Amino acid sequence: MNLPVVEPNRIESSAAKDQKKDPRKHLLDLSAEELTTWLTDKGYPKFRSKQILNWVYQQRVHDFADMNNLPKPLREELAESFQIWNAKEVVAQTSSDGTDKLLVRLADGGEVECVLLRDGPRRSICVSSQVGCAMGCVFCASGLDGVDRNLTRGEILEQMLRLQARLDSEERLSHIVMMGMGEPLANLDRVLGALAMARSEEGLGISPRRITISTVGLPPAIDRLASSGVPYNLAVSLHAPNDELRTKLVPVNDKIGVQAVLESADRYFQTNGRRLTFEYVLLGGLNDSSLESHELVTLLKDRNVLLNVIPYNPVEGLPYHEPTRQSIADFRRVLEDGGVNVMFRQRKGGEIDAACGQLRRNRNKTE
Template sequence: MLGISDGKQDILDLTLREAEEFFEGLGEPRYRARQVFRWAYARRQADFAAMSDLPAWLRERLTETAFVGTLRAVAQKSSRDGRTTKFLFGLADGEAVESVLMRHDYGYTACVSSQVGCRMACGFCASTRGGLVRNLRTGEMVGQVTGINALLPAEHRVSRAVLMGSGEPLDNYESCVKFIRVVNEPLGLNIGMRHITLSTCGIVPGILRLAREGLQITLSVSLHSPTDAVRRSLMPVAGKYPVREVVRACREYGDATGRRVTFEYALIEGVNDSDSDAREVARLLNGGLFHVNIIPLNPVRGTPYRRSPPRRVKEFYVLLENMGIAVTVRREFGIGVDAACGQLRRRSARGGADGM
């Protein structure tokens, strides 16, 4: 069965139906899965010994054969306004991944990592500096959300999840699609499909495959430029998938799911923020069920890229809006918390996370 670590089954790797099969395999009734799910998710209990409505012998057996892989933070850092907290979660093999908790007026959002490192080599991203270390299991992604829930007061919980942390989700496809199904389980984290976002740098076959999954999630795609030449300079993956193919795949995604696709656009001074860039974006996305989210770039140490000044951000926004494009400017959450994905992990690897 998938999700085995050290010979033990991570409960967080399982859909409810798979958990029922797991208990059947132990010779137990299927309803044991519901009992354990209630403990692991609603009561935030990772220790089988404390699951008091299970027979004592079963608690012992579970301790020997399974675990609840809720992750524990080894470092954390909050923004000055307290609305954003970045966590560094330790993994069983000594690796670590970052997750971010964002406190919105409408609830709590968890930004979840899908890989340790990343092999996509985007030029503005800290996560990719050491390349891909390994994919995360589904349970290690779910464990980031339960790890955050465990740190919240009992009456609060994460109600939205975005696969937008370290890693390219479509490069770890099966585990990420299963993550979506597991966090959507009503008896588990109960995060609605429409409250889940998957963010990709634009892997066309993955987008087309995702369109056929029948999931009502939001797809978010890194556009960052309307031209292949500039996209290639920022994101090597663009050399494989030209921007027109990416947009065509997104139209298919929208047609298959009825969901509007979001294009992320990190404005970088002198690179992708000209009037003609705005006009090209409007031409490219014309007539689609699309939305452009302008992001003031989070500066990453050691890269040449600088964020566009606020006046330019506003002008770019107005240009797109005047050309009929649905557009927003992302509110700033990250500044001051090693905002760009991968920065906290890199600092930690260099010994800088102590005492945060």
């Protein structure tokens, strides 16, 4: 199966050139074990690793000079060898509902978006895994210019920390969603490495049951994720109940097929017992008819799934529209009557560039 997946070795291209400007490594690329090894090789005790990680992930410090329980020589050596943050925040937007959206420029000039959502006591973040996206979903701003490269483990974690830094001191991150720019399962090794730190006690300490990985549905990668043994939530972007329509909306489906996606999702459920979520962007006049809703009932009624319906957030330059209130109501009624567990997502960040990839694209147009 020849899927447009970005392989890890493609990540070196322009980023390697930028390393000449600053030879220091990205601290966030190191696992706890790798940091411990670096410390012991330098003659420092192992326990310093836990102290450093505590400063970075829990006390939200991104300057080694502020780590005042470390000896000064170690702080100086860390500063000479590593950067904690190596990207730059170039645009920040805040919505009246408390949603923050950041455009972050990476060391090689690539740009990605990430979002902080405040909803009652929840503090959820949505994080990118690639610069751009190769999946080609026709209604999505992220993939309009294709994919440049995979993000590193550290670049994924830095988005999390930058969003965490926007919280008040008494606030804590509660949920992580890998649903920003890119296809997380096309960069699975680095995504899993970043999430391992996010869920560890030395890192952000977020339960895997509060971490969701979103995918268009790449069966071999879903099986690999299942074999990791960590019960992350899986959200599959379905968007259509049949191959003809789904291939129009999600071109990669032509090489996969709806049935193969469903079967791999079923295997994931059988492995870890976590209820699956299927995402369905509702496009006015395109996938919101009675025909599609009845087909969805046939596909999902006997599966332990949640169907998350997302009314389309229009993107300038794309010919797709929001569904009408009536079509939303009719769609919901058919699904509920058919016994499908369904939720309609409330839009967040309505007055900012909320759609994934929209902020980056709109900014590029004005430069």
